[in-house]
Amino acid sequence: MKFRSEGLGFLLPVLAFVGLFALLPVTILFANAVLQQGGAAGFVSVFSAPHNVRSLQNSLEQGGLSAAFAVALGYPAGVFLGRYSFPGRSLLRSLILVPFLLPSLVVVFGVLDLFGPSGVISSALPATGWFGSGIPAIVAANLFFNVPIVLLLTATGCEGASVELEETVATLGGSPFQAYREVWARPTWVGAAAGGLLTFLFSALSFAPPLLLCGASARCYTLEAQVYSLDQTFLEPNAAAVLALGMVLLLLVPTAIYLALVSRLRANPGRRSGGLRPVNWHVPATWALGLETAFVLGAEAALLGAVLYRTVAPSGGFGAGAAWTALFSSSTTAHLGVSAVGALGNTLFFAIVAALLALLLSVASGYAVVRRPGRAVTLGLLLFVPLLLSPVVLAFALASFWRPFIGAGSNVWVLVIVSQSILALPFALQSLEIPLAGLSASARDTARTLGASSWGAFLDADLPRVRDGLVTVGLFAFAFGLGEFTATNFLVPPPLTTLPVALYALSEVRLAPVADAAAGLLLLLSLAVFAVIAVGGRRVEL
Amino acid sequence: MSNSNPLLEVRGLSAAWDGVPVLRDIQFEIREGEVFVLLGPNGSGKTTLLRCLAGLETPTAGTVLLDGVDITARPPHQRGVVLMFQDPALFPHRTVYENIAYAPLLRHRPLREVQEEVGRLIELLHLTGFEDRRPNQLSGGELQRVALARTLAARPRLVLLDEPFASIDVELKGELRAEFRHVLRASGTSAIHVTHDREEGLFLGDRVGLLFDGRLQPPGPPSAVFGRPGTVRAARFLGYNVLAGSAGSVGVLPADLHLLPPGSAGLAATVLVAGPVGRENEVVLRTEDGQRLEMRTPASEPCPEAGRRVSLGWERSVDLDAE
Numbered sequence: 001m002k003f004r005s006e007g008l009g010f011l012l013p014v015l016a017f018v019g020l021f022a023l024l025p026v027t028i029l030f031a032n033a034v035l036q037q038g039g040a041a042g043f044v045s046v047f048s049a050p051h052n053v054r055s056l057q058n059s060l061e062q063g064g065l066s067a068a069f070a071v072a073l074g075y076p077a078g079v080f081l082g083r084y085s086f087p088g089r090s091l092l093r094s095l096i097l098v099p100f101l102l103p104s105l106v107v108v109f110g111v112l113d114l115f116g117p118s119g120v121i122s123s124a125l126p127a128t129g130w131f132g133s134g135i136p137a138i139v140a141a142n143l144f145f146n147v148p149i150v151l152l153l154t155a156t157g158c159e160g161a162s163v164e165l166e167e168t169v170a171t172l173g174g175s176p177f178q179a180y181r182e183v184w185a186r187p188t189w190v191g192a193a194a195g196g197l198l199t200f201l202f203s204a205l206s207f208a209p210p211l212l213l214c215g216a217s218a219r220c221y222t223l224e225a226q227v228y229s230l231d232q233t234f235l236e237p238n239a240a241a242v243l244a245l246g247m248v249l250l251l252l253v254p255t256a257i258y259l260a261l262v263s264r265l266r267a268n269p270g271r272r273s274g275g276l277r278p279v280n281w282h283v284p285a286t287w288a289l290g291l292e293t294a295f296v297l298g299a300e301a302a303l304l305g306a307v308l309y310r311t312v313a314p315s316g317g318f319g320a321g322a323a324w325t326a327l328f329s330s331s332t333t334a335h336l337g338v339s340a341v342g343a344l345g346n347t348l349f350f351a352i353v354a355a356l357l358a359l360l361l362s363v364a365s366g367y368a369v370v371r372r373p374g375r376a377v378t379l380g381l382l383l384f385v386p387l388l389l390s391p392v393v394l395a396f397a398l399a400s401f402w403r404p405f406i407g408a409g410s411n412v413w414v415l416v417i418v419s420q421s422i423l424a425l426p427f428a429l430q431s432l433e434i435p436l437a438g439l440s441a442s443a444r445d446t447a448r449t450l451g452a453s454s455w456g457a458f459l460d461a462d463l464p465r466v467r468d469g470l471v472t473v474g475l476f477a478f479a480f481g482l483g484e485f486t487a488t489n490f491l492v493p494p495p496l497t498t499l500p501v502a503l504y505a506l507s508e509v510r511l512a513p514v515a516d517a518a519a520g521l522l523l524l525l526s527l528a529v530f531a532v533i534a535v536g537g538r539r540v541e542l
Numbered sequence: 543m544s545n546s547n548p549l550l551e552v553r554g555l556s557a558a559w560d561g562v563p564v565l566r567d568i569q570f571e572i573r574e575g576e577v578f579v580l581l582g583p584n585g586s587g588k589t590t591l592l593r594c595l596a597g598l599e600t601p602t603a604g605t606v607l608l609d610g611v612d613i614t615a616r617p618p619h620q621r622g623v624v625l626m627f628q629d630p631a632l633f634p635h636r637t638v639y640e641n642i643a644y645a646p647l648l649r650h651r652p653l654r655e656v657q658e659e660v661g662r663l664i665e666l667l668h669l670t671g672f673e674d675r676r677p678n679q680l681s682g683g684e685l686q687r688v689a690l691a692r693t694l695a696a697r698p699r700l701v702l703l704d705e706p707f708a709s710i711d712v713e714l715k716g717e718l719r720a721e722f723r724h725v726l727r728a729s730g731t732s733a734i735h736v737t738h739d740r741e742e743g744l745f746l747g748d749r750v751g752l753l754f755d756g757r758l759q760p761p762g763p764p765s766a767v768f769g770r771p772g773t774v775r776a777a778r779f780l781g782y783n784v785l786a787g788s789a790g791s792v793g794v795l796p797a798d799l800h801l802l803p804p805g806s807a808g809l810a811a812t813v814l815v816a817g818p819v820g821r822e823n824e825v826v827l828r829t830e831d832g833q834r835l836e837m838r839t840p841a842s843e844p845c846p847e848a849g850r851r852v853s854l855g856w857e858r859s860v861d862l863d864a865e
Contacts, residue, residue: 162631164627164629164631165631165632165633167596167598167618167625167627167631168625168626168627168631169619170596170597170598170617170618170619171596171597171598171618171619171621171623171624171625171702172619172624172644172645172648172692172693172696173619173620173622173645173648173649173696174619174648175619176617176619178619178648182633186635
């Protein structure tokens, strides 16, 4: 009985937080908008407006194409990473998530730096300029974020396949293909399918790529971009909210399937990485997998390299020094409403506080689940709501609900922090699940019987076991906050501008060299965080 | 296949992990229908040897011949040798029936023949009524029975059993051991059984080979191996007390040691700890030159108290070599 109340003490504040800052504002926003638009008829009219229909088609097209290509590119590399041991594998496993957490605008810049009008590759091979704009460019940007997701989830599935079972199949007379079919096709495809669904969700709701890679027109807008546009440009908040509701309903099923697949992946009893085998280069299939992995990693590295290259050799013939000077100049400050240093300060402040908050929330909820596993299902549904809510919908709802209480001025920082922490929460929870599952009730009980208080037992028995996990989750949430653009852009007034928002503002007015410098700064910050994660040999889970 | 020819010949087999030798120049043979037990402590190389025979590891030297054919370089699925792990490793998504039928169906045997064979194995291993259950609905002993049935259904030339009873309760272990012995002999299956449990090894094997630090001692029938351990290391592993003297070492079984009347000439020792274990007293002693001994006395006799100085005698002993 004591367990029950103890667990509840951890759980209630988390549920109250998610309720007050996500569920309640979103519910009220949707209910209000549906009523204002005239109920079901209004719903139908919003969804039959040509530009909204097109955004729905765009979402499905961009989501579908990105998911299909991400699975095609990520699956073989995931199998290679999940199956073979090779020097640097562990470091690679940590670093592979870097692209996923990079600021979306940096990635958009990377695509342009490679394939845009004066791109590094398109200048040498003009035919590749096809990837520099429109749907191909958007899909390329989406792939950069999402191939690592498919790769990692496939690798997780592969690591979960039972080595003993595979060897049993072999000694029973099954060929390597039969061993694949019988033992590890299933977990790897569960992982790849989960990755594909997550890719679909992220790509169908992508914001920055369609905004910046499709010229000035709205012809590539996804539902997410269209919701933003209806509210901010066309000042139709009710239509925007109704469209957002439709978007949430549309994504309900893929999100639920994704969560089911991930829990199946995690439940795999053989989950361990001790079963890795050395790379056998005598087998042709290994070569194929290895080369494909090298291609994927090379493409990811090329994009990052292009962004870094542009920071020292900005586009338009600017000298590197001139671009950096311009970034910190008074004219840039006048344009942004905040200095670059101020934007950097804002970015760090929001990211640090949001990371601490996300850490606190995920630890409390994770600990409550560990103490009473029966809660996992309910919690899963509640805490993964942010996965379903796109950044625009969350920011839109937060602004509508909370601005009457806190105003639209400098107090908005609270909403920025809340939005960043809620958006990071599902991933923080996923990453904490494994270290928390490793907590030993017997170690805690032993500490208690040796004379430790409840708090002392937590410090001596539990905390050392999850310390690494906590650091990883904190860093992950921090990196997430550094790059968060969509919700922050929706919420902040100029004095609270962050670097990603500044980057967007600079790119909008074609200040490309200055934006290049800002993108480089943001990229270096994110890479520094991941260097800390990777050097510690830590791993982030999806 | 003539019975005079060995089924399996292992010649000069060596293996290493990261340059560290694990198996050194292993030589032995197995005849058709024989159950050969590899007995040795943890880390002695038993599992590595099985994995080399199954084709799951590549030896650094030596050859493996099955029916006179060199299979050293053959992949596992083309060897006709089935390895059964300590973890039964059943297919979790298949029923008991489907697990057992896996290998025959893989070889495209006629369905009727498969049904008959699976039915026979289900009966032989007392699995009737479990056909439609999945592995997560079975106990540890049942899982092992299904794993053995699945192995036998593959009709292997040789079965390799890697400590299949290691995670089974003591109570069930004896029963399962007897059942495996019966089934292997009834089906005429040739097998190599690996274990660190000397009782199990001596009970199951037609012949037993002791493996220490990757070296195999000359195999022999269980009674011969147990009765003449040969080396100090083997004697200690088989439960002998080892008494080292100027003329060499001898091994004495705990049951063969007895207390001499006070004042008799014998081996002087001090009782360290003593207490009843069922029908016997277990007594741990230390000789004057520091050697530790164990002995058993009938519980009907008084149990010597700790600290008492005693004189020991024995009826039987075996001479031991240092290595």
